[in-house]
Amino acid sequence: MGQTSRHGRGRFAVALCALACALTLLAPTAAFGLTTNKATARPNEDGGSSVIGGLPTRLTWEGTVDEGEEVSSVTLVLPEGSSFDGTTTKVTVLEGLSRAQLEGEVKPATQSLVVVFSKPATAGLLLRLEVEGVLFPSEGGDVVVRGTYVNQNGEQDLAESKPIATIANTPLQALLASLDANPVVEAWNSSPFLGMFFKPQLLVTAFATLIPGWLLCLLIVCIAYPFAIILGLIFALMKISRNRLIRAIAIIYVNVLRGTPLFLQIYIMFFGLPMMNINIDNNVLGVIVIAINASAYLAEIFRAGIESIPPGQYEAASSLGMGHMMTMVNIILPQTIRRVIPTVTSDFITSYKDTSLLSSVGVMELMMFAKNLTSVSGNMTPYVAAAIFYLIVTLPLIKGVTIIEKRMARSERGGGPRPKVKAKTAEGVTGDPAEKGAEPSLVEALSAPFRPATTDIAGMGGVADVQ
Amino acid sequence: MFNKANGSRGFGTEARHVPPALDATEAALQAHERDKTLTKHHFEPEEHPCVRIEHLMKTFDGETRVLTDVNLTVWPGEVVCVLGPSGSGKSTMLRCINLLETPTAGHILIEDHEITGPLPIKEVNKLRQNLGMVFQSFNLFPHLTAKGNVMIGQTKVLKKSKEEAEVEALKQLEAVGLLDRADFKPAQLSGGQQQRVAIARAVAMHPDILLFDEPTSALDPELVRGVLDVMRDLAENGGMTMIVVTHEMGFAREVADRVVFMEGGVVVEQGKPDDVFDHPQNERTAQFLGSIG
Numbered sequence: 001m002g003q004t005s006r007h008g009r010g011r012f013a014v015a016l017c018a019l020a021c022a023l024t025l026l027a028p029t030a031a032f033g034l035t036t037n038k039a040t041a042r043p044n045e046d047g048g049s050s051v052i053g054g055l056p057t058r059l060t061w062e063g064t065v066d067e068g069e070e071v072s073s074v075t076l077v078l079p080e081g082s083s084f085d086g087t088t089t090k091v092t093v094l095e096g097l098s099r100a101q102l103e104g105e106v107k108p109a110t111q112s113l114v115v116v117f118s119k120p121a122t123a124g125l126l127l128r129l130e131v132e133g134v135l136f137p138s139e140g141g142d143v144v145v146r147g148t149y150v151n152q153n154g155e156q157d158l159a160e161s162k163p164i165a166t167i168a169n170t171p172l173q174a175l176l177a178s179l180d181a182n183p184v185v186e187a188w189n190s191s192p193f194l195g196m197f198f199k200p201q202l203l204v205t206a207f208a209t210l211i212p213g214w215l216l217c218l219l220i221v222c223i224a225y226p227f228a229i230i231l232g233l234i235f236a237l238m239k240i241s242r243n244r245l246i247r248a249i250a251i252i253y254v255n256v257l258r259g260t261p262l263f264l265q266i267y268i269m270f271f272g273l274p275m276m277n278i279n280i281d282n283n284v285l286g287v288i289v290i291a292i293n294a295s296a297y298l299a300e301i302f303r304a305g306i307e308s309i310p311p312g313q314y315e316a317a318s319s320l321g322m323g324h325m326m327t328m329v330n331i332i333l334p335q336t337i338r339r340v341i342p343t344v345t346s347d348f349i350t351s352y353k354d355t356s357l358l359s360s361v362g363v364m365e366l367m368m369f370a371k372n373l374t375s376v377s378g379n380m381t382p383y384v385a386a387a388i389f390y391l392i393v394t395l396p397l398i399k400g401v402t403i404i405e406k407r408m409a410r411s412e413r414g415g416g417p418r419p420k421v422k423a424k425t426a427e428g429v430t431g432d433p434a435e436k437g438a439e440p441s442l443v444e445a446l447s448a449p450f451r452p453a454t455t456d457i458a459g460m461g462g463v464a465d466v467q
Numbered sequence: 468m469f470n471k472a473n474g475s476r477g478f479g480t481e482a483r484h485v486p487p488a489l490d491a492t493e494a495a496l497q498a499h500e501r502d503k504t505l506t507k508h509h510f511e512p513e514e515h516p517c518v519r520i521e522h523l524m525k526t527f528d529g530e531t532r533v534l535t536d537v538n539l540t541v542w543p544g545e546v547v548c549v550l551g552p553s554g555s556g557k558s559t560m561l562r563c564i565n566l567l568e569t570p571t572a573g574h575i576l577i578e579d580h581e582i583t584g585p586l587p588i589k590e591v592n593k594l595r596q597n598l599g600m601v602f603q604s605f606n607l608f609p610h611l612t613a614k615g616n617v618m619i620g621q622t623k624v625l626k627k628s629k630e631e632a633e634v635e636a637l638k639q640l641e642a643v644g645l646l647d648r649a650d651f652k653p654a655q656l657s658g659g660q661q662q663r664v665a666i667a668r669a670v671a672m673h674p675d676i677l678l679f680d681e682p683t684s685a686l687d688p689e690l691v692r693g694v695l696d697v698m699r700d701l702a703e704n705g706g707m708t709m710i711v712v713t714h715e716m717g718f719a720r721e722v723a724d725r726v727v728f729m730e731g732g733v734v735v736e737q738g739k740p741d742d743v744f745d746h747p748q749n750e751r752t753a754q755f756l757g758s759i760g
Contacts, residue, residue, distance in 0.1 A: 310606075312602060312604055312606035313606060313608065315567050315600075315602065315606060316600075316602065316606035316607070316608070316665075317608075318565075318567060318592075318595060319565055319567070319595055319598070319599070319600035319602075319669070320595070320596070320619070320620035320623075320624055320668070320669075320672060321592045321593065321594075321595040321596035321620065321624040321672070322592070322620070322623060322624055323588065323589075323592050324588075326623055326624070330619060330623055331608055331619075334610045335608075335609065335610050338610065411652075411654060412609075412654055413654065414652075414654040414655045414656075418651060418652075418655050419612075419650035419651060
């Protein structure tokens with residue numbers, strides 16, 4: 001029998017106990033006159049099956065009086081850090097399957113509990129003590145119930161029980177317990193709407209349990225996105241290629257992916273590939289699907305970005321003698337990247353939300369955890385918690401897009417930070433390693449809209465010519 | 468007369484209507500004969516023109532004919548100002564010279580080297596290195612600083628080292644009076660400053676010929692002066708060959724060796740600035756100068 005007994009199996013448990021008793025009677029147990037059959041604690045984890053230290057639970061201890069013994073009292077002792085509340089302790093003495101006429105008087109102390117029987121319990125009797133309000137040590141660990149009993153020969157030691165596994169009382173558990181006990185929370189939950197969508201206990205539990213799913217969502221989209229950007233850029237360049245075949249391939253790729261639902265693409269990949277005996281880890285496949293899907297949208301964004309660069313830029317580059325590739329890499333793409341940052345960020349938000357669709361094929365992401373928790377608890381609150389997890393990421397990004405757009409608009413008008421004006425001679429800066437080159441570095445281009453801007457109102461309209 | 472169906476890169480049917488480009492020596496002699504009274508340029512013995520445009524024609528979409536028949540020679544070190552009403556084809560002619568527009572028919576020869584006709588892109592790029600261009604709308608690269616704009620052609624096209632390019636860039640920025648703005652982005656500069664950076668960018672490539680496409684037309688009047696001063700300095704002290712499409716009559720009169728007046732896709736009149744401005748031979752030239760002046 002497991003150390004953590006479950007409810008609703010009373011009859012089965014009794015039958016097992018009886019069997020256990022029978023076995024115990026047969027076994028040579030000369031050392032002890034009172035055999036400890038079991039010591040279990042009721043799970044007190046909200047929505048779980050563990051025993052948490054530091055929170056009230058019910059301890060059930062059973063022992064059988066051996067042949068030739070007369071037990072007049074039993075003392076249970078718990079390890080350091082535990083305590084008996086002892087207010088309600090149920091003493092049951094069974095003879096076979098029926099109750100024996102035997103009363104027990106309970107005298108609780110802090111760490112121990114003494115039960116004195118009205119008359120000595122004779123051989124074959126099963127003693128069951130159900131102690132409410134037992135607190136195990138809050139740090140958790142295996143708890144062994146010890147104790148003594150008094151028979152006709154005086155005080156004897158009890159056999160140690162099998163250890164009861166307990167888990168530490170985390171702040172979360174403490175919080176849940178306090179919420180359970182809070183009358184305001186109880187009143188809140190009595191409202192059908194609030195109780196169904198915003199149950200505080202479940203909200204707390206959901207936040208704790210959804211984190212792995214949330215992290216997986218972030219991981220999937222963060223790994224997928226760089227690939228999506230590279231793929232998108234390749235297809236964007238293919239789309240504006242002069243070669244008709246290359247252009248056709250890119251158009252088909254982009255249009256098919258943009259013209260079909262991601263849900264369908266997920267199904268095709270997750271169910272189609274295994275049928276071809278290609279087995280890829282679910283999470284990896286999730287990354288692949290999201291990357292491919294996002295790349296089609298990014299290709300369109302990049303293409304539009306490239307085409308938004310005024311033709312004068314190409315002409316200026318050409319007039320310097322730059323070739324097509326050189327112009328693309330040095331002139332057009334650095335400007336494109338800056339222009340598309342807001343749109344790409346919006347697309348990132350979409351992709352991040354789209355990872356939720358992966359729950360339909362068993363990827364253990366945020367929605368999956370929320371769905372599981374909801375089906376266990378029969379409450380909508382986990383979905384609300386999931387919504388909050390999505391919003392934690394998307395709201396700052398949405399705000400960020402707005403800020404970047406404003407900053408870019410301002411810098412296009414000539415606002416933003418400007419370097420110090422200082423006269424220097426052409427010779428003075430030769431070979432100065434601190435001097436930044438004119439190379440349009442990708443990092444610089446990407447970070448430009450994020451750099452802090454000084455409040456520079458005077459310079460917004462550009463500066464006057466120096467005559 | 469011209470085949471409409473022939474598009475942008477057509478040297479097929481239409482080219483047949485244009486006589487082949489003249490032999491270099493013969494052309495030089497003819498051009499010298501024609502130009503010797505039209506320009507203040509001091510001819511060297513047996514000098515060849517550095518730009519030779521013969522019967523240049525350009526149509527857009529096979530319909531809109533912008534250039535009908537342009538003939539022009541530009542001599543080394545000469546400053547040619549091209550005037551004319553808008554739509555007369557001045558800019559198109561200029562853009563044909565560095566192949567930003569593909570001529571429909573006719574010949575353009577740079578240093579006796581024919582550039583019209585299908586050229587491999589490498590040769591086109593090589594040609595463009597020798598032809599600096601300054602645009603009406605500046606076309607600076609907005610993601611680069613002023614210095615970066617001047618450096619990028621040198622490092623990427625001329626394959627100069629960064630240090631070399633930087634020294635050159637700062638030298639050119641100093642020449643246009645913008646050394647203190649070297650680290651500014653184009654958006655942080657005024658139009659006049661941007662145009663001066665654009666000039667520095669073109670000059671830093673050490674081209675043989677500088678093409679100016681209405682360099683001051685997009686500028687506020689008070690900013691025009693600074694740009695013209697830079698151009699004047701280039702013409703007078705730099706000895707640069709320049710073809711300037713402009714509406715700045717004062718500049719043309721003072722700086723140009725020759726003024727060319729274009730209308731309706733042809734060169735209507737050309738000559739020394741004082742001759743053209745004071746005694747225009749052509750009625751349209753007189754009208755135009757009258758309406759401007």
